[in-house]
Amino acid sequence: MKKTFYAVALACLGLGLTSEAQAQDKQRITKRQCATVDVLNAQLAADPAMAQRLAAIESQTRQFESDPVAQRSTATVTIPVVVHVLYNTTAQNITDAQIQSQIDVLNQDFSKTNPDYTKTPSAFAGLVANANIQFVLAKQTPTGAATTGIERKQTTKTSWGTDDQMKKASTGGLDAWNSAKYLNLWVCNLSGGVLGYAQFPGGPAATDGVVILTTAFGKGGSAQAPFNLGRTGTHEVGHWLNLNHIWGDDGTSCSGTDNVADTPNQADENYGTPAYPQASCSNTSDMFMNYMDYVDDAAMYMFSTGQSSRMNALFASGGARVGLLTSVGGTAPGGGGTTPTPVTYCSSKGTNVSYEFIDYVSLGSIARTSGADAGYYNGTATSTSLAAGSSQTISYSAGFTGSAYAEYFKVYIDYNQNGVFTDAGELVVNAAASSVATIRSSTFTVPATAKTGPTRARIVMSDNSATSSCGSYSYGETEDYTVNITGGAARATSVARLGGMATEYSVYPNPATDVLNVVIPADREAATVSVKVYDVRGAEMKQAQFENGQLNVSQLAKGVYMLTIADGQQVSHQRFVKQ
Template sequence: MGRFLFVISLQVSVLVTQAQNSCQTVEYMHQALLKSPDFVSRMMEIENFTQGYIRSHNATTSSNDDSGLVVIPVVVHILYNNTQQNISDAQVKSQIAVLNQDYIRRNADTVNTPARFKPVAADCGFQFELAKVDPNGYATTGIIHKQTDVQSFGLEDGIKFSSTGGDDGWDRDSYLNIWVGNLTNGFLGYSSVVGGPVANDGVVVLYNAFGVGGSAVAPFDKGRTTTHEIGHWMNLIHTWGDAFCGNDYVADTPPQQAADYGSPSGIIITCNNAPLGNMYQNYMDFSNDASMNLFTQGQKQRMIALFQPGGPHYAILSSTALTGIPLKDTLSADEGSGSGFSVSLYPNPSTDHINVNFSDNSVFGSELEIFNQLGMKLTSTIIEELNLSVNVSSFPKGLYFVRVNKAQGALIKKFIKL
C-alpha cells in the first residue's frame, strides 16, 4: 500500500514536466485524485485484485495460453467545431481496424519488434466492434457526429457531457466510449482512470491523431494514440512508471528512466536495463506511431484481469450492444425510430416470398436487410422501387426481421416464415 501511494505522489511530481504533445492520462489522474481523495482506495483495491489475478495465473499456467477473444463494443462520439474536425465514418473504421490488429498482434509492423523483445510480445486477445444497438435499444452505426460550439476540450471532461458542449457517454457496462475532438494545446489524448466515476469512463483522442488517413497527421497517423489510451483504460501504466526509473507493475517491460519520444533506434540503456534497453517499441511509451509495435505478456495479464468476475470491466462481457437486432425492437414490434416513412410486409406469415412495400420513394438508395433471430444478416439489397419481393423460400421456419437503414434512422419490421 505504501509503495503504491508513493508512486502516485511521484506521478504527480513529474507531470508538470510532461510535454503537451502527448498523452495526458497522468495529469488527468492527478486532477481526478484532487477532486476525489477516496478514489485512491478504489484504485488500490483494483490494483490488489489485478496483482492477485496475475499471481494465481502465474501459479497455474506456464505462458501465453489464454484462449478466446474478448469483443468490446465501441461507441465513437465525434465532437466537431468545424467540418475538418467532423471526421468520416471511414476514418473511424480505420481506427477500429488498427485496434483489431494491434490487440491480437496482427499488425504488419511486428517485423520491427527486435528479436530481444519477441519472446514477450503478446497477442492480447481483444477485439473491438462498433456498437449495433444504442442504449435505447435502437439500431446504431456506433458513430455519433455532433456539432459543438466548444473550440477545444481540456482535461475537465467537458467533451463527455452534453451540458458542456460534449456528448453524454453511453453505459460503460455495455460500451467502450471513445470521444474524438479538438483538444486543448493539441495534446493527443487521455483515458479515464480505472475505478473512476462511471459517467466519465472511456478515452478521449485528438481528432487528427485518430485513425489512418483523413484528418490524421504524421507522426501520429497510424492509430496508435487510441491503442495507447485504451491500454490505459485497461489499467496499463506508461513503461517508465511515470517516474524516474519507475514501476509499471509489469515484469517483462524493462525499467526505463523516462518516456522515449520520436523515432528512437538501437539499444538505449537506462536504469541498468542492459542488455535489453528501453522498450520504446511498446504501445505504452511515447514514441511516434511508426515506432510502436507491441504489448507484452505481462501487460496482457494486467488487462485481462479487469475482465475477470469481480473486475471493473467484467460487466461489458454481457453487453447486448453487438447482437445485431436491437433488443427493444425484437420485443416491441413494428415501429421505426422517427424516420418519417413506413413499410408494410405481406403476406405475413409467408412461405416463399415476402413483399415489402414502402410509403414513398425517400427510401430509394437505402439498404434493406433481413436478419434472423440470432442477429445474423441473411440478405441485403439496395432499395430502388416502392415494391420489393424477396425470396425467402430457403429460410428455415422462424421469426425474421426486415431492417431499412436511412440516414435519419432505421426502421424494423418482423415477419414469420412458415
C-alpha cells in the same frame, strides 16, 4: 518494470500528449506532454473513495497475475465501441472510413496481427503478446435501438481542454453511453497540443472512456504525421485497460514502475523513432517500441506478455471491466433479420450453490476460469467458431469450496438451432462421475449437417446422472456459450494433421499435458524450424525439447507459456497452457 510501487499505479489516470504541430496554438510542439497527474489529482479530490477503488483493482490484478489457473483463459473479448464526434469545422467531422480505420488498428494491435510487430528486436521478440481483445462499432444503443456506433454533433467550441467537458451534453459535448457495456471514444479538437487522454478503470462512470485529437485518430482523412497510424488510440485504450506508462512516470530516477514484470526498468520516456538499443537504468535497452512509451506511431508496435495479463485481469472474475463480457452492444437488435423470431431456450440452474461449481471451460477460443456463479452463468456473449465435420476437444473442470464430490458433466450443442437440446446428436459429451478436481477433456465431431450460424452450447455439471439440459436441479451449475457453426470442410489445422495443406503455424492440443504438436505450413521444411518456450516473465524454458514436430512439455510447471517458432522466413508466436 520489476519494482512494485502502488503509488505509481495511480499516477497515470489519463494521458495528455502533444502533437508536432497544432494550428490553434500557432507554435511548433516538439515533445509530447502528459496531463495525467492533474487529471488524477482532480478526480481524487472530487471523490475520496476513488483511491480505495483503485487499490482494490490493483489487488485483484495482482491475484490474477499470481494465479496460473486464472490465466488459463485465452478467450477473445469483444468490446462494443461508440465514437462521439464533436466538430467545429467540416474537416473535424471525420468520415466513417477514418473511424473504421481506427477500429481496425485497435484490432490488429491488441491481437498481434499488426504487420510491424516483426520489427521487434530479438531480445523482446518472445514477449510480444496477443492480448485477445477485439473491438467492434456498436450495433445497438443502451436502449436497444439500432445504431452505427457513431454519433456526431457540431459545436461552436473551437477547442476542448482535459476537463471532460466533451463528455457531457450539459457542457456542450456528448454524454457517455453505459461505460460498463461500451468503450466510449470522443474525437474532438483538443487544445494545448494534447493528442489524447484516457481514464483508468475505477474512475467516474459518466466520464469513463478515451478522448483523442481529430488529427491523431485512425488513418487517412484528418490524421497527420507522425501520429497518423492510429497508435494514439492504441496507447490511450491501453490506459483504459489499466496499463501505465512504461517508464513509471518517475522522472529519471529509475525508481518508478509500470507494475509489469517483463518490461525493463527505464529512466524516462522516449520520443521520435529511436534506434535499438537505447539503454537506461542499467538495462540492456528500453522497450521503447512498446505502445505505452512516447515514440512516434511508426516506432511503436507491441504489448508485452505481462501487459496482456494485466489487461486480461479486468475481464476475470471480480475484474473492473467484466461487465463488457455480457454486453450486447455489438449485436444488432433482433439478430439482424428482417422479421427475426428469436430462439429461446429453457432455463437450467443448480439450486444448491454452496459446495460445487464449474471452474473451467475451454472450447476453441472460449476459455473461462471462474468461481461459483449462483448456479448459472450466461456466457453467450463469448463465442467460438466450429467447422461442420470437424473434430473438437472440450475441456472442463469442477471447483469446490471444501471437499471434492463426484460430478457428472454433460455438454449440449443445438446444431439445428431450434431452441432445444433433445435432438439426435446434440448431447455431445456425457462424462461419467469423477471427484478429481482437475481438468478433464472430451472429444466430439460436429455433424456435417449442422446448420451454419450462431447457436448455443450448454455445459451442465451435476452430482446426479439424471440431470438433463433443462430445469432446476440440486447440486451443480450450468454455463451457456455461443458457438458459430461454419459450413464445409474442417479448419486448416485439422487438414494439416491429416497431411493436408496448412498455411500458418498452429499448435494442439491446447491445454497440453505432455506433448504439444506444432503444425508446420506445407511450404516450410521441418528441419529448419526451431521452437523456444518462454514463461510469463520472459524467461526461456530450455527443458522443453522440440523434435519431429512435437514439443515435450512434460517437465514444465502448470501455467501459461509463449512459443516463438522460427524457420528463417518468419517468426510466429503462439500461446499455450500446460495443465
